[in-house]
Amino acid sequence: MEVVNKKWPIEKLFAERAEILKKWETGKEVQDINKGIEYQKTIPKAKNFAAKLKEAKENGVTLVQPRAGVALVNEHIALLQYLQDEGGADLLPSTIDSYTRQNRYMEAQKGIEESVSSGRSLLNGFPAVNHGLENCRKVVESLKSPVQVRHGTPDARLLAEITLAAGFTDYEGGGISYNIPYAKDVSLEKTIYYWQYVDRLVGYYQENGVEINREPFGPLTGTLVPPSISHAVAILEAILAAEQGVMNMTLGYGQCGNLTQDVAAIQTLEELADEYLKDNGYEGRQLTTVFHQWMGGFPQDEAKAFGVISWGASAAALAKATKVIVKTPHEAMGIPTKEANAQGLRTTKQLINMLKDQSLPESKKLQLEKEMIKKETRAILDATLKLGEGDWAKGAIRAFESGIIDIPFAPSRYNAGRILPARDNEGAIRLLDSGDLPFTKEIEEFHKEKIEIRGKAEDREPSFQMVIDDIYAIGKGFLVGRPS
Numbered sequence: 001m002e003v004v005n006k007k008w009p010i011e012k013l014f015a016e017r018a019e020i021l022k023k024w025e026t027g028k029e030v031q032d033i034n035k036g037i038e039y040q041k042t043i044p045k046a047k048n049f050a051a052k053l054k055e056a057k058e059n060g061v062t063l064v065q066p067r068a069g070v071a072l073v074n075e076h077i078a079l080l081q082y083l084q085d086e087g088g089a090d091l092l093p094s095t096i097d098s099y100t101r102q103n104r105y106m107e108a109q110k111g112i113e114e115s116v117s118s119g120r121s122l123l124n125g126f127p128a129v130n131h132g133l134e135n136c137r138k139v140v141e142s143l144k145s146p147v148q149v150r151h152g153t154p155d156a157r158l159l160a161e162i163t164l165a166a167g168f169t170d171y172e173g174g175g176i177s178y179n180i181p182y183a184k185d186v187s188l189e190k191t192i193y194y195w196q197y198v199d200r201l202v203g204y205y206q207e208n209g210v211e212i213n214r215e216p217f218g219p220l221t222g223t224l225v226p227p228s229i230s231h232a233v234a235i236l237e238a239i240l241a242a243e244q245g246v247m248n249m250t251l252g253y254g255q256c257g258n259l260t261q262d263v264a265a266i267q268t269l270e271e272l273a274d275e276y277l278k279d280n281g282y283e284g285r286q287l288t289t290v291f292h293q294w295m296g297g298f299p300q301d302e303a304k305a306f307g308v309i310s311w312g313a314s315a316a317a318l319a320k321a322t323k324v325i326v327k328t329p330h331e332a333m334g335i336p337t338k339e340a341n342a343q344g345l346r347t348t349k350q351l352i353n354m355l356k357d358q359s360l361p362e363s364k365k366l367q368l369e370k371e372m373i374k375k376e377t378r379a380i381l382d383a384t385l386k387l388g389e390g391d392w393a394k395g396a397i398r399a400f401e402s403g404i405i406d407i408p409f410a411p412s413r414y415n416a417g418r419i420l421p422a423r424d425n426e427g428a429i430r431l432l433d434s435g436d437l438p439f440t441k442e443i444e445e446f447h448k449e450k451i452e453i454r455g456k457a458e459d460r461e462p463s464f465q466m467v468i469d470d471i472y473a474i475g476k477g478f479l480v481g482r483p484s
């Protein structure tokens, strides 16, 4: 299929959805799209994600949000109520299970049945498609806070149909960010097309008076991803969503660990997104930012894990991100208990509250970091548009084919995988090898010098060993993977 960045006529969406709703029996419950729109209009403003994000941005508040999801409806409700009431979550998720993310609804159904018979959750998230419209509405109605669908689904069309009709007011993901880090062998043509469907559906709700927020998945592989690469993908997905009529977007970034770089990343993300959206004719979009606490390997020791969580909370607060996605002291083990999840939230909230009257002062270092991130991101996006001969969707596909966009450690065979990131001597993420990224000599020199300084300090040649050492460093209690 020829994928172009052009708003779908609504008839195209309606024709496609007839097929999508057949993919599982619960699809027929949302046949009449206007019922979903009418239901969404009954959701009070206090439970609308876009409204709460707007208010937080205006008041300079950083909201806290966990990830959470279990197999059965009542247990999922109890979990989210606990995180809201005991954890102090400002915003709530419903993290979707892996079977649903792969459209394997038969296995999700089995997981539900086995969870009932065994008395515990045997799925690693909430199987919203199988539970269907009424059960999803029961989740939304049992909570005081807005609820967002968090997942990792290359083909998220049916999941969107059901959860939007059920009153979820925010939907995470995108045709690049939920493909390249999540799938081995699904083409970008397919997933960009699937996510045009999702964004056109959100656009239709929007055109009928329902504010739905969209959040491209910022961290990507969550492993030493340089800010300019995650920014380029986030802004690309924002443009593709805006073309389909999406008006509210939260753009994301995964913590790298060096404070100056993390603050520079959040500040430049919103500035660049605003610039590119406006330059492409998408006016009046509500832009907010989300900072993901460290997405890489965690220490097993819970006290150390709280240290990593606190560092992420501090960086989010000082960066003035609109919201922060919280980790838990069980991160190294797996799905957290509700108590551990609530502890991560309370730790984060403590830091957010203590730091809310402070900010990282402008400095030469911060200015240089922001300037480099902007130069790199612009170089990637401008090369992408050129490759696409003026079309962002075509450009995105061709950029990955040529390595102009290249995400480190991604499983997808559509990703070039030619770049190598490593930390510099202060822990900022630099490029040991920039592969085919469209960087100027000046940018390449900047990265080379930064890593050479580390090599001298460690008395070793910059090499792949640095990358390996950095991947394990935080789990071992450090930021920079110094030679043992």
Ligand SMILES: CCC[C@H]1O[C@@H](n2cnc3c(N)ncnc32)[C@H](O)[C@@H]1O
Pocket (backbone or CB within 6 Å): 067, 068, 069, 070, 095, 124, 125, 126, 327, 331, 334, 335, 336
């Ligand atoms: C990209 C997201 C990875 C993060 O997402 C967390 N995560 C995944 N599934 C659940 C769940 N069902 N409940 C609470 N956290 C969850 C992992 O721990 C990891 O931090």
